[in-house]
Amino acid sequence: MNIDLTETNASAVASALVRARRSAGSPAMGMVLTLVVVTDEAGRYDAMKTAAAVSSEHAARVLGIIRRSARGSARLDATIKIGNNASGEAVLLRTSGELVRHAESVVLPLLLPDSPVVVWWPQHAPDDLAGDPLGELAQRRISDSASGTRGKHGSLLAQARNYSPGNTDLAWTRLTPWRALLAAALDQHPAKTTGAEVAAERGNPSAELMAAWLETRLGVDVNRKVSRGPGITDVRLRSRHGDLAITRPPSGRSATFSIPGEADRPVALKRRDVDELLAEELRRLDEDDVFAEVMRCVASRSNDSSDSKPRKRSAPTGKKAATKARS
């Protein structure tokens, strides 16, 4: 069921939600969180679809925020979606005029009582998520550096410099299967690591995070290599007996898992869709300590490299960028 409300306000939207629930015959609310999606007209279809998919795992009230032109008088239009095979409910809120700078005033009355709030910026996340008026309402703030428009690495760096607890980035989420495999490799072959290397397409923020993670965890320098992608293509840990490596060919959904002294094995390592990434994010809503540590490392690496040599336009993940963190 779709309900359109034009030139409306938050309380009218709230009562329309209650009415819609009652008329659907099930006035009880089983929703566990509010998911605020900050999007635009071009991205709204995909973003709301993804949010609805996630809602089937974590029943949520999804509030999509679109900021239209700031000119003209303040105005709010809303579209409510309930049912249509989705659990939870979704509202698309279009703000225009002066209201675009006060979208949080629309969102606040529509938050579910006493339950977590998550804000997700599929694109164009602000540099300081926690300082953003919408971000301030949330326990969890999710950006995606890989979707940044001003240089992917730049987005990640901005996130790292402004990191605050509760922030997270889908570039980090994408790494979970890789990290699990690397940990499994060290389980199987518990050798002392003497070095590491990450190969990925240029400017890939996940590769940056992977390198920082390995560096903080293993205390070794991590060599960076540029490959043709997509994403990360190869991560290897060097040990006295040889390399522990996970390699994903450009075509592949599966990767090769190699450890010294044993035959290579195929392992499934599909690039995951955004709804799977988002679902993973929503499983835990407390601070991700490991990510915090990694972001500190990313921020300090960039400080070090900008201290030692004047920053060039290109990201410090250049071709022969064997970036060293602590000298």
Added chain:
Amino acid sequence: MSQLGVDNHSNPLRDPQDRRMPRIAGPCSLVIFGVTGDLSRKKLMPAVYDLANRGLLPPGFSLVGFARRDWAHQDFAQIVHDAVKEHSRTGFREEVWNQLAEGFRFVPGDFSDDDAFERLRLTVAELDEVRGTGGNHAFYLSIPPRFFPDVIGQLKAHGLAEADGESWRRVVVEKPFGHDLASARELNDVVSQVFPPEAVFRIDHYLGKETVQNILALRFANNMFEPVWNGRYVDHVQITMAEDIGIGGRAGYYDSIGAARDVIQNHLLQLMALVAMEDPINFEAGSLRIEKQKVLASVQLPDDLGRHTARGQYAAGWAGGVKVGGYLDEKDIPSSSTTETFAAIRLEIGTRRWGGVPFFLRTGKRLGRRVTEVAVMFKKAPHLPFTDTQTEALGRNALVMRIQPDEGATLRFGAKVPGTAMEIRDVNMDFAYGGAFVESSPEAYERLILDVLLGDPPLFPQHEEVELSWQILDPIIDYWAKHGQPEQYPSGIWGPKSADEMLARDGRSWRRP
């Protein structure tokens, strides 16, 4: 936890803070005996695939099938493939399949065949070599218990039961764990001669269900239920596991077992223990076991078993719009069979918390619908400032934990009927587990297989619990054996009249689940 499958301390990439990182089992293999059976095809093999699909199996994980079939490895792979395609919970992905399929091995042979077990030993050694399974192997006995002595003896004789160094060997057995106390002890002797207690995993798939684990969360993570969780407020507890189907093709097995042994001994007594136990000091296997054992050990049977137990056999009737035959008409069931297909018993727990609170356990086949639930029924308020007519439709407050299907919890209480008159009627407040969280919550077998591979034992009953359960059930079954035929009840209703009378004697009645 003393012995996880992986050593978290030595691996710098693992960190207890890193809660995104899935609990992946360490390098290992799973050897399934009786791999051609129903359980294996419908549950075990799909669960293994689902685990792999969720990325929870280690890269070199291997699956070995053992059965009396003349198969090559590829034939076995084909069987697994079909089983996975048909029964897996998560979607079929070629790359996951390829990862798994490389680790498939099949060993043909009989349980008494020395050569076959020698081949198994070589296969396992080869896996250690080629797949890096590191000497860690779990043996899943998906076979009738009468074969246990053979298989366990063979495992020992061929050196498959001992692990060296850090590696492990585990054995997994399925219910029934015996058919009475004596046979349970016998079975345990067989297993424990070869495997130490911590290497024996008894699967009660009920305990792997998310909602059963949620009983612990509901009870021990919340403050509002604990104060009323005792005999002062609770009138009685009803634990029901009902099935709408008959015995299907399991005549041979079922007729020698019956409803009480099949369901009450394991599932219902375990559920009762979880509902009734005191809070454990932590959630480690040992602590949970102590509390569950205390409950089981303090169970008191009614003095008059005839008045406080009931049993029945389904007769022909109409169930859910289908005309069905009775138990005695089933194929391969002798017409003189006294096996019960419905069993209800009243137990009390002799502790300060539960003194005087009866626990009613019932299970049956061909009942009204398929449902498992635990209903905690509260006492009526000591004083009602309303007239009798105003509260005529007010029943007992209840907290119902719905285990399956439609997992969740229901709180039942009185509310005013809208209108000018004061009239109070029962309403339900509902929490749907499926709707609020994971629509795709993992199958019980996935959780349990993963726990076996991780060596994480909290969800597995230990031998002491099994023995205690039989001690509770044996006198009842003996009594029934001396008292002739169970009462017939038409298929599709909620059991025999004697079950209703049994509660009516106490001034109570069964909830319609």
